[in-house]
Amino acid sequence: MPRDYNPSAVEPKWQKKWEEAKAFSFDLDKAKDPFYCLVMFPYPSGARLHVGHWFQYSIPDSWCRFQRMRGKDVFHPMGFDAFGLPAENYAIKTGTPPAESTKENVDNMIVQFKRMGVMYDWDKALNTSTPEYYRWTQWLFLQMHKNGLAYRKDGNVNWCPSCQTVLANEQAQDGHCERCGTEVIQKPLTQWYWNITKYSQKLLDGLETIDWPEKTKIMQRNWIGRSEGCDVSWKVDGKDIVLETFTTTVDTIYGVTFAVISPEHPLIDQLITDEHKATVTAYKTLATKKTDLDRMMGDKGKTGVPTGSFLIHPFTGAKVPLWVADYVLMNYGTGVVMGVPAHDQRDMDFAKKYDFPIVQSIESESGETFVYDDVDKYNVKGKIIDSGEFTGLPILEGRKKITDTLTKKKIGKAKIQYKLRDWLVSRQRYWGAPIPVVYDPGGNPHPIPEEHLPWLLPTDVEFKPTGKSPLTYSKEFIARTEKIFGKGWRPEFDTMDTFVCSSFYYLRFLAEGNMEKLVEKEREKKLMPVDFYIGGPEHACMHLIYARFVMMALKDFGIVSHDEPFQRLFHQGLITNKGAKMSKSKGNVVSPDELVQKYGSDIFRMYLMFMGPFGEGGDWSDTGIKGIDRFVQRVYRLITEKVNKKVEQSSGLTAGLHAVIKKVSDDAERLHFNTAISAMMEFLNAAEKEEAISEETAKIFVQLLSPMAPHLAEELWEHMGGKGFVIDQEWPTYDEAMLVTDSMTIAVQVNGKVRGQITVATETPEKEIIAQAKSNPNVQKFLEGKDPKKEIYVKGKLVSLVVS
RNA sequence: GCCAUGGUGGCGGAACUGGUAUACGCGCACGACUCAAAAUCGUGUUCCCUCACGGGAUUGUGGGUUCAAGUCCCACCCAUGGCACCA
Numbered sequence: 001m002p003r004d005y006n007p008s009a010v011e012p013k014w015q016k017k018w019e020e021a022k023a024f025s026f027d028l029d030k031a032k033d034p035f036y037c038l039v040m041f042p043y044p045s046g047a048r049l050h051v052g053h054w055f056q057y058s059i060p061d062s063w064c065r066f067q068r069m070r071g072k073d074v075f076h077p078m079g080f081d082a083f084g085l086p087a088e089n090y091a092i093k094t095g096t097p098p099a100e101s102t103k104e105n106v107d108n109m110i111v112q113f114k115r116m117g118v119m120y121d122w123d124k125a126l127n128t129s130t131p132e133y134y135r136w137t138q139w140l141f142l143q144m145h146k147n148g149l150a151y152r153k154d155g156n157v158n159w160c161p162s163c164q165t166v167l168a169n170e171q172a173q174d175g176h177c178e179r180c181g182t183e184v185i186q187k188p189l190t191q192w193y194w195n196i197t198k199y200s201q202k203l204l205d206g207l208e209t210i211d212w213p214e215k216t217k218i219m220q221r222n223w224i225g226r227s228e229g230c231d232v233s234w235k236v237d238g239k240d241i242v243l244e245t246f247t248t249t250v251d252t253i254y255g256v257t258f259a260v261i262s263p264e265h266p267l268i269d270q271l272i273t274d275e276h277k278a279t280v281t282a283y284k285t286l287a288t289k290k291t292d293l294d295r296m297m298g299d300k301g302k303t304g305v306p307t308g309s310f311l312i313h314p315f316t317g318a319k320v321p322l323w324v325a326d327y328v329l330m331n332y333g334t335g336v337v338m339g340v341p342a343h344d345q346r347d348m349d350f351a352k353k354y355d356f357p358i359v360q361s362i363e364s365e366s367g368e369t370f371v372y373d374d375v376d377k378y379n380v381k382g383k384i385i386d387s388g389e390f391t392g393l394p395i396l397e398g399r400k401k402i403t404d405t406l407t408k409k410k411i412g413k414a415k416i417q418y419k420l421r422d423w424l425v426s427r428q429r430y431w432g433a434p435i436p437v438v439y440d441p442g443g444n445p446h447p448i449p450e451e452h453l454p455w456l457l458p459t460d461v462e463f464k465p466t467g468k469s470p471l472t473y474s475k476e477f478i479a480r481t482e483k484i485f486g487k488g489w490r491p492e493f494d495t496m497d498t499f500v501c502s503s504f505y506y507l508r509f510l511a512e513g514n515m516e517k518l519v520e521k522e523r524e525k526k527l528m529p530v531d532f533y534i535g536g537p538e539h540a541c542m543h544l545i546y547a548r549f550v551m552m553a554l555k556d557f558g559i560v561s562h563d564e565p566f567q568r569l570f571h572q573g574l575i576t577n578k579g580a581k582m583s584k585s586k587g588n589v590v591s592p593d594e595l596v597q598k599y600g601s602d603i604f605r606m607y608l609m610f611m612g613p614f615g616e617g618g619d620w621s622d623t624g625i626k627g628i629d630r631f632v633q634r635v636y637r638l639i640t641e642k643v644n645k646k647v648e649q650s651s652g653l654t655a656g657l658h659a660v661i662k663k664v665s666d667d668a669e670r671l672h673f674n675t676a677i678s679a680m681m682e683f684l685n686a687a688e689k690e691e692a693i694s695e696e697t698a699k700i701f702v703q704l705l706s707p708m709a710p711h712l713a714e715e716l717w718e719h720m721g722g723k724g725f726v727i728d729q730e731w732p733t734y735d736e737a738m739l740v741t742d743s744m745t746i747a748v749q750v751n752g753k754v755r756g757q758i759t760v761a762t763e764t765p766e767k768e769i770i771a772q773a774k775s776n777p778n779v780q781k782f783l784e785g786k787d788p789k790k791e792i793y794v795k796g797k798l799v800s801l802v803v804s
Numbered sequence: 805g806c807c808a809u810g811g812u813g814g815c816g817g818a819a820c821u822g823g824u825a826u827a828c829g830c831g832c833a834c835g836a837c838u839c840a841a842a843a844u845c846g847u848g849u850u851c852c853c854u855c856a857c858g859g860g861a862u863u864g865u866g867g868g869u870u871c872a873a874g875u876c877c878c879a880c881c882c883a884u885g886g887c888a889c890c891a
Contacts, residue, residue, distance in 0.1 A: 248890095249891080327891095336891095340891090419890055537886085612816070618817095623831075624831090626830075627828090630829090679827095682828065749872070751872095789871090797824080798823055798824065
């Protein structure tokens with residue numbers, strides 16, 4: 001099938017020329033007005049790039065090309081998030097060492113990216129699994145440790161039985177493993193944590209300073225989960241024990257009719273009376289066996305058993321029965337909750353089931369009882385009732401007064417509580433950065449001195465999932481540790497969560513392999529924060545929160561000068577297949593290879609852009625790629641056959657040209673390439689109707705085209721004798737005055753309905769336009785000889801006449 | 805249950821601060837070229853009535869504001885994403 005434009009010859013030609021001319025190399029120190037644009041780096045999978053990759057990486061490339069032509073020094077690096085489970089699972093299956101398969105995959109992906117024609121500076125590419133990179137992952141751990149932000153703690157952790165490793169809370173959000181979907185169980189283990197909770201408030205405050213989608217900020221706010229409330233101390237009747245409860249609504253304290261304690265609470269054994277020992281022990285065993293998911297099953301499924309102990313109410317002195325119930329979480333608040341059935345739905349469910357009295361202690365403005373819900377939990381109007389000295393106070397005032405009174409009596413104090421928990425960074429996996437810690441013969445941990453970094457990942461391991469860290473079986477690893485630190489010393493066998501690797505990679509792009517420093521201060525100051533960061537919304541409470549934490553911590557350590565890593569964030573849409581997310585495991589990944597082979601990179605990526613706005617994505621279908629192919633062929637023919645140096649351009653086409661410059665500039669800026677392309681199509685339709693088009697017009701059109709179809713544009717630019725690369729040309733500007741045409745079409749409405757159109761010269765005065773509108777025959781018909789009551793003229797658009 | 809986003813032709817989707825809804829493209833139909841097909845070019849294409857001129861209806865549903873509503877307000881329905889015993 002002979003076609004005029006042949007991408008399979010043209011595209012490699014320009015890719016070669018760009019490479020030879022080093023057109024995309026970026027000098028970090030010489031950049032005058034640097035603009036740092038980053039797309040979340042990919043995992044180097046063994047499969048070929050799929051439609052989603054093309055969408056995610058080619059469209060930002062076009063955006064960066066556009067910004068570059070507008071005069072910005074665009075820094076748009078690429079790397080590989082190369083540690084992780086798939087390579088290890090592949091090793092378990094085939095015996096191929098992860099280092100080998102990963103390197104091969106990375107090399108393959110680079111070839112494919114080059115075929116795409118993206119303008120990455122490959123000299124700056126990163127691979128997080130190389131010792132040159134993970135040396136800094138380990139260095140970061142040492143910094144965290146040195147500054148008291150890394151610690152070891154034992155306790156129950158989220159364990160994925162399929163991945164055979166622990167998971168951070170963020171990676172087990174709905175009780176299922178973020179990677180494989182297996183139900184997560186609880187397991188007692190001693191693990192390394194990073195103290196992200198120390199930054200809870202800062203993470204919250206920082207959101208006000210960055211330009212991120214509101215929905216992502218909301219997700220982070222919910223995940224951090226700040227609540228203002230009050231701790232209250234309760235004496236246990238007949239025992240020398242004081243229990244703390246946390247509540248956000250201390251105004252309801254006179255409504256307390258019971259209290260509940262978490263089965264995991266450390267003091268629980270001392271609180272059980274003999275007659276309840278058997279039932280509580282049985283209940284505790286049952287609770288630990290349940291998964292988090294079972295425990296959350298339905299609000300009505302609340303269960304509990306009495307401890308036999310009673311708490312003394314701090315104001316009334318009443319004896320409040322204390323029960324054990326697994327709806328009370330040990331890792332939020334204090335692990336003990338005061339039960340106020342009249343004003344809390346959960347307490348009400350529990351009280352109804354076990355027959356506790358329901359005592360009202362607040363009422364709404366209209367004197368009715370109500371249960372606090374999420375909507376107006378903190379700003380309810382109404383007043384306190386039947387509450388001793390506090391009776392009659394407005395709710396908010398009473399809440400404060402009660403808190404103050406408790407504080408004065410030293411049996412309570414105001415408290416801010418967060419849902420965020422510390423980041424568990426240990427993983428019982430092989431393919432990750434080893435945690436740079438060794439243990440002395442007494443089992444005490446010691447950070448490895450920096451001079452021993454990179455603390456190399458050993459290679460003498462067998463890839464068998466045993467539930468123990470694979471590094472446990474490395475003879476070399478243990479021998480190395482003993483040689484350096486002494487007999488009986490042991491290395492830490494766990495590796496780090498791969499989210500640690502990706503929490504600082506944006507800084508490492510600025511280092512260009514510098515082994516002395518994580519990042520050079522001057523460069524960091526100049527190029528950070530990332531001006532435009534692109535990635536999926538699924539990272540809202542994982543990568544995007546970890547990276548912010550790490551950046552803030554590094555600032556406090558004096559390493560960097562900014563608090564926030566990503567100034568502006570943009571979420572690309574998701575390309576689905578028959579409504580389902582594409583994934584290798586589901587086997588529904590669509591390969592673009594055939595289409596790219598047939599149509600070339602330009603046409604394929606332009607088609608992806610034409611599908612809709614970049615932020616929206618959509619269901620995949622290749623019907624319609626023909627339309628872009630036709631467009632490209634027609635453009636090629638127009639420029640190669642119809643350009644005439646001597647022709648005087650018609651005023652209509654000139655106005656069209658200025659309009660298309662404006663439209664493409666505005667739309668490309670907000671990543672709405674779909675409408676930018678349709679504007680270019682409209683211009684092409686008009687241009688084809690002309691006898692010839694001027695070289696000037698043609699060159700501008702090719703410049704507009706070049707971010708979206710870079711190879712085609714270079715080819716046409718060369719054809720017209722343009723100097724240098726079109727990518728190095730300045731972006732065309734438009735003249736507002738040229739957008740005005742000689743005549744305009746005005747719609748005429750009668751009683752809100754369009755009844756006719758008139759065409760008038762642009763400068764026609766309003767009176768004249770209205771007169772002409774009224775004399776239009778079809779309009780006359782609807783005026784029925786009457787004079788309009790109201791006559792409205794909207795400049796350049798329409799005339800609205802109202803008769804009745 | 806709560807929070808967020810969205811609902812426009814056969815399909816992907818346009819429509820800026822309220823101002824001619826359905827741009828652009830796909831698909832489809834008819835025509836030209838061709839022995840024929842593909843490709844290409846031309847014409848038409850929201851639905852209903854009409855040979856036509858023209859008219860009526862229409863942006864998830866029902867109300868409202870306005871000369872004028874896809875756009876603003878109220879109520880509801882549906883879809884997608886996120887959170888979900890956080891005291």
